[in-house]
Amino acid sequence: MNKTIxxxxxxxxxxxxxxxxxxxxxxxxxxxxxxxxKITDYLEAFGLDFFMGMSLPLAILLIIVEFTIGFNFLFGVxxxxxxxxxxxxxxxxxxxxxxxAIANPVSDCGCFGDAIVLTNWQTxxxxxxxxxxxxxxxxxxKYEYPWLSNWASYVVMLLPVAFVLVMSVxxxxxxxxxxxxxxxxGNSIKEGMTxxxxxxxxxxxxxxxYAKDGVEQEFSMTDCxxxxxxxxxxxxxxxxxxxxxxxPIHDFTMQTADGDDITEDVLDREGYTLLVVCSKVEKASxxxxxxxxxxxxxxxSNRIAFxxxxxxxxxxxxxxxxxxxIKFPFVATDExxxxxxxxxxxxxxxxxxxxxxxxxxxxxxxTVEELNVIVKQK
Numbered sequence: 001m002n003k004t005i006x007x008x009x010x011x012x013x014x015x016x017x018x019x020x021x022x023x024x025x026x027x028x029x030x031x032x033x034x035x036x037x038k039i040t041d042y043l044e045a046f047g048l049d050f051f052m053g054m055s056l057p058l059a060i061l062l063i064i065v066e067f068t069i070g071f072n073f074l075f076g077v078x079x080x081x082x083x084x085x086x087x088x089x090x091x092x093x094x095x096x097x098x099x100x101a102i103a104n105p106v107s108d109c110g111c112f113g114d115a116i117v118l119t120n121w122q123t124x125x126x127x128x129x130x131x132x133x134x135x136x137x138x139x140x141x142k143y144e145y146p147w148l149s150n151w152a153s154y155v156v157m158l159l160p161v162a163f164v165l166v167m168s169v170x171x172x173x174x175x176x177x178x179x180x181x182x183x184x185x186g187n188s189i190k191e192g193m194t195x196x197x198x199x200x201x202x203x204x205x206x207x208x209x210y211a212k213d214g215v216e217q218e219f220s221m222t223d224c225x226x227x228x229x230x231x232x233x234x235x236x237x238x239x240x241x242x243x244x245x246x247x248p249i250h251d252f253t254m255q256t257a258d259g260d261d262i263t264e265d266v267l268d269r270e271g272y273t274l275l276v277v278c279s280k281v282e283k284a285s286x287x288x289x290x291x292x293x294x295x296x297x298x299x300x301s302n303r304i305a306f307x308x309x310x311x312x313x314x315x316x317x318x319x320x321x322x323x324x325x326i327k328f329p330f331v332a333t334d335e336x337x338x339x340x341x342x343x344x345x346x347x348x349x350x351x352x353x354x355x356x357x358x359x360x361x362x363x364x365x366x367t368v369e370e371l372n373v374i375v376k377q378k
Contacts, residue, residue, distance in 0.1 A: 003143050010140035011076075013133040017086065018074030020130065025067025025164060027113040028059070031176045032168040033343040035059035038110035045105035056172075063164050065089065071160035073137075078153045079144055083137050090131055097124040114180035174361045175343055182248035183341045183349075183356055190267050190354040192249035203242040209234040254307065254331040257314055262331065266305065267354040272375060273305040276328065278346040279338040281312045281320045288346065288362045289324045295348070296328040298368045302375070308346075311335035350374070 028035045036059040043051050051058075069089065072082040097109055101120040109123045118126065148156060171177060179185070182192045208224045209216050210231040218237070225231040254263045266273055276292055278284050299306040308330035310317055317330055342349055342359050348366075350358035358374060360366060366374065 006140040007143040010137050010144055013136045014073045014076070014079060014083075014141075014144075017130065017133050017137065018070045018072070020070070021066050021086070022070025022074055023115075024112055025063050025065075025070055025160075026167075027115040027178075027180065028063045029067060029164045029167040030171050030178045031113055031180070031343065032056065032059050032063065032172050033339075034113055034176075035063065035110065037339060038106075041106045041110075060165070060168050063168055064161055067164045068157060068160045072157065075156075076144065076147060077156055079137075079146070080141050083134060083141055087134055087138065090127060090134060094124070094127045094131055097127050100124070171343075173363055175347075175359060175364075179359075181340055183359075185356050185359060188355050189249055189252060189351075193247050193252065195245055195247050199245040200242075202240060202244040204238045205241045207237045207239075209237065251334050251337045253333055253337075254309065255333070256329075256331055266307070266351075269305060270353055271303060271305070272357070273307070273351040274299050275341075275349040275351065276306075276308040276346050277338050277342045277344070277349055278308060278310045278312075278330075279335050280345065281310055281317055284345045285362050286324060288365055289326055291365050291367075292346065292348070293325070293327050294368055295365070295371060298371060302372075304375070307331050309333045309338055309341075311338060 033056070036055040039055045039058050039062075040052060043049060043055065065085075069082055069086050072078055073086070097120065100106060100109055101124045104120060106120075108117050109120060111118065111123055111126070146153070167177075183189070206221060208219050208221075210219060210225060211217070211234050212231050216234055219225065252263065253261060254266055255261050274295065296306050298304075306328050308326070308328055309332075310330050311332065311334060312320070314332075320326070321330070339345075341347070342361075344361040344363075346362055348358075348360040348362075349356060350371075358366075
């Protein structure tokens, strides 16, 4: 293989790697809280709870590393050093994803955020492919010619770092500029809770236990002694052998303090519903309850349903409501679901029927006048 072919082979592999790393870093940068939640899952799975407070800084550091590697590969900036940096990165990630595939401590690695959800085995195979491409680049990068001087390349490398820092901070202080989750504006929650036709269902292996003369024996469906009165039925066993498809929204519930499930009542409502999403009230920003109370009074005057949603247990929630003079009622919902609905604590969601019509971070809450305009326009 001559030098020209090796050079173009290196360029092709480098561009592919650049696109993968750049995409991975970008989809994380638009949702830094989601990346922080995934890192928290990792820390919990590995018993590293004392690092929980570092989840967000670690998430932003990961985003910077991935996006900068992708930028450098794609545009041929410090290619040799970037290849070695990527190799060090993959020497950590490949064994880690192999362990995740085998032990399955978390459901998915989150390597592409919520944009593309891969299984743990798919993630491992993806990393093996990246390692293969990296090896080709490392063996042939010497045949490439740098187009920037050494000092200029380091100046250019500040661009991806600045971009992801600005993007991550903006999306942390507001909401993701691109929402990849099933609760994005325009989506129907009820449709998200439904599997399409042809979706795989759970498959179970069913067996039956019968007894004769005090001795139990297990039978399959084909050899079960259904008509033999000498056998006495004891129990039926069902073992899940293949997991079926899961709808995008499978854990949206609203339970009142009295234990009533009002999920269907809310989603079947024809008018508007305002939801204050507060995953844990004890961790919520405390500066906006007066604004939310004003929106609640507006909702009461305009026949708009209004609920707070939280995973905080009822006694602490009651104390918190009294402390901050929160007037609207709360319902109980799973914490992970609430964190998925809106990346803000508290956050505000407007439903039109069961369709998500608006979402706001606590830094961008609409005034009563602004909400009135939105409601009248829809």
